[in-house]
Amino acid sequence: LKQRFEEVVLPYIDAAYNVARYLTRDAAAADDVVQEAFLRAWRGFANYRGGDPKAWLLAIVRNCAFTWHTAAHSERTDGAIDVESLGDPFNETPEQAASRRSDANALQTLIERLPEPYRETLVLRELEELPYKEIAQVTGVPIGTVMSRLARARQWLIDATERPQ
């Protein structure tokens, strides 16, 4: 079983880290989330019933990221998406500010400034290249919601990149 896990799930560690990093916007938290997600995935692997292992793993990563978020912002009661607390682009950590100063990371920073449901939808689609159906499964919303979030996220990024800095 472990060998199958190594072959099937472990190769997606970069995808897991990428998603965790964009969801938490924090390098250290992304480390913890990925580690926890792989442990949970391993514990749950016996119950894994096929399907795309990448989408399966990323769903776990997303859960862990929400758990982290809930712990980090204890005023929030569950995994509910709170756009106000997440969407403020000026409420940056020093690390985000540092990466914003670097041109190479300008696009990363723009993505990080997207409010949460748009950010995760965009990352799952554009960076992890999941089809709509799997994004809907991972994020637990209907496909129509995935489509409208994706359209808004892209529109926002196009506006942001075309606007003179």
Next chain:
Amino acid sequence: MSACTDQALTLHAFVDGELDAVNVLAFERHLDVCDGCRDEIARLRVLRARLAEPATRFTAPADLRARVRAALAAADPAADQAALDPPQQAPQANRTVYDPLPGGPVAASVDRPATSAGRAASVESSPERAQSVVRPIRSVRRWSLVGGLGSLAAAAALVAVLYVPSAHVEDQLVASHVRSLLADHLLDVATSDRHVVKPWFNGKIDFAPPVVELAPDGFPLAGGRLDYIDGRVVAALVYHRRQHVINVFAWPASGSQTGLPSATTAHADGYTLMRWTSGGLQFWAVSDVDAAELARFRDAFEQRAATPTSESAPATNGGSQGRANESPVGRG
């Protein structure tokens, strides 16, 4: 000229290849007559091309891979614990469609026979070393093979190297070297000024590796970073040799290793490793330059490290180099 609002979702689905054939045809007919939507698609494609660039992604740092592998290797005993005490994780599960969490005891009981079978198989594959390596290390090494660049061929070749306990270290060193080139994580501190590199390590690691400038010898210093080898954080110094990169990993030598002679290993993946010990630290140089060149590098490194005088950098703070460690010279 803007895109038609009523076509927005169709437009994105079209770009994503998520439309069925009938709708693709219909939308293509719409594009023939709608400049706004055509422009929008062009803008979308530009954006998507930028998003697809590797620089947009975050890549898992090397030490995280090592930690995940170690955590997974250690997870078998923990499964017993989980069986006794299942509810710890379960209540946190979010309401997604996939629920990854098992019932606890079921998963644990399934895990164990399979895992011990896996261990038995891995021991079989290299019986000559089976007794000299403790189990946790073995399973960590198995993970590193699967997750990284390792191959069974490399493992087989490494059985033949000079002294047994370091074989998995060599795997890790080569893997780390390659990752440092692949993952854009070559340097945490990028500078050719050793007076910046050396103090940078202060407080991050519990030893002070010598940082020497070897530009006069044809090996300019590029910088340094932290890495994770053999279960500990190590210093990595990066030098260039023409277009090649030399990673020098340094960490304290444990007692039995200090007396070992320096050794060269041609690794199966085409990399050369060179090990030496000096001043209580062990050094591993890893590169794709040939062994003779790496030996020249080692000699130059050792020679300059052994004589930390001001001769190589007379312009900056020459006097303080002799007692190199503590004060962040040249910064204030």
